[in-house]
Amino acid sequence: MHKILLTLSLLLTLSLHATENLPSWNEGTSKQSIINYVQTVTKKGTADFIPVKDRIATFDNDGTLWGEQPLYFQVIFAMDRVKALASEHPEWKTTEPFKSVLADDMHGVMKSGVKGLLQIVNVTHSGLDVETFKSEVKEWLKTAKHPTLNRPYTDLIYQPMMELIQYLEANDFKVYIVSGGGIDFMRAFVPKMYGIPEEHIIGSSGKVHYKDGKIMKDDEIYFIDDKETKPLAIYRNIGKRPVAAFGNSDGDFAMMEYTEANDKYKTFQLYVHHTDDKREVAYDRKSHIGKLDKGLDYALKNNWTLVDMKNEWKVIYPFELNQ
């Protein structure tokens, strides 16, 4: 009798455990691989155990934790800001890429290339202190809506990934964001929306200078956090090699490869694969934003976890939970 009760209680615990973690993930390969990894490396006294201090997990943001189509949301913010600041800059009416932004001519904006986009980011992200800038982002997020989904951008975070972050944190992982997005832009919403604090947000950043107790944003790029510079950012800000890395594009490949090259601990790599053309956007090898090509081949060949959004996620966004 005693034995039966124990077994029942164990089963109950196990089943509770199973329903508690990652509730928006369908049972399947990805969910199982995540849980297997976490259970394996957190089991004290085993060969694969990772001490708490070394449980570093790094996540890309755009396309991994929230949407990035049809354009990185920060670029849309920058374009909206061009419009908001236009009255102070009459010259923009006749100068590219601003002229195209003001005319809502996306084709024209795109024609200006990376150089044009950086110009737009530079002029819209400078000339003020970082705290004021973050307030501007927060204000924008309150009212701006996604062009096709007609929802605030903060609605477009991925519910299953939020659960994954919580699951890792509950198992004493330190979760960092390592994104091509700007640190101030992300710091304006990530702490509140994801529960990840400012000091765990690594990203691209502009030049700044110190003046009278404030950090002032200058009109120049300081660091672009993408591809081979992601490991450099991790080295500078964390100083430890992550044991787990999460991304969705070739831009995350070096970070994941750097993680996999950890010769001390068992590691984990996961790509979010955008396979859902109904609930989100299906894209990979040929996308201009979030291209996943080289990384997809490597993931398939090397048994990295590849999340099939369409089939493995019960919901994409948090608001679906209430529908």
Added chain:
Amino acid sequence: MHKILLTLSLLLTLSLHATENLPSWNEGTSKQSIINYVQTVTKKGTADFIPVKDRIATFDNDGTLWGEQPLYFQVIFAMDRVKALASEHPEWKTTEPFKSVLADDMHGVMKSGVKGLLQIVNVTHSGLDVETFKSEVKEWLKTAKHPTLNRPYTDLIYQPMMELIQYLEANDFKVYIVSGGGIDFMRAFVPKMYGIPEEHIIGSSGKVHYKDGKIMKDDEIYFIDDKETKPLAIYRNIGKRPVAAFGNSDGDFAMMEYTEANDKYKTFQLYVHHTDDKREVAYDRKSHIGKLDKGLDYALKNNWTLVDMKNEWKVIYPFELNQ
């Protein structure tokens, strides 16, 4: 009777508390100001309460947490490394500043100025991956001895400051180092010696590049973390304004001023003042290393905590505890 017991128990608690915290600090102004601050801002439900997530404390390293005389220990490491690498560089025998280093001619080294020192640091801190570099530092620390005290450099950390770090951490402060020292050099010993993890170590750094899963150190300075750039480093790596800052020189002034300009929370600033010419070295306004002049005036005028090492510290180094 009940009341008396309560009072006795309260007194006992208070006295236990007093003997537990900061045991190597003499009773006095500095110890009291530290304890007052921490007790004030950690008391829930009061106006000065600081939520745990915003309890960020930043410490300088050289001269604040360990010694820095007669030369920054990292510079001594670099000079020792010039000697160790000399056989691979026959040209150093005839080229300054290396010639002077190899001849143990400190005057000659000093004559090469900042440019010469950077040259020494660059060539001795590059051409290998960061993990191998840290191993080299660890090896050096095992055998190298301070020129006058004849002790390993890791013996020369300040016991009262270690207790201060522990006291802050016990009160849920996140403690960071923000130092002019190199991040790899510090990461080789700080986690073990101070209990501060790699991801809380901010400092100067050289350029690096990513290759085959490794971070390779290049022969060029990337970022010098000193004076007005300390707030910038804090902004980039932490993204929150600290509430408490600790330093010993004018090089820390901007970090402390930036902390004081926190308009949300009560803040704390502390200068370690090197007043002990017997147990350590007495220096301030006129020192070439760790000059404290402008900061000293400001601290005196603005009621910052100024630690009189000679009179306020029972011991300077941990090894004194066992004597």
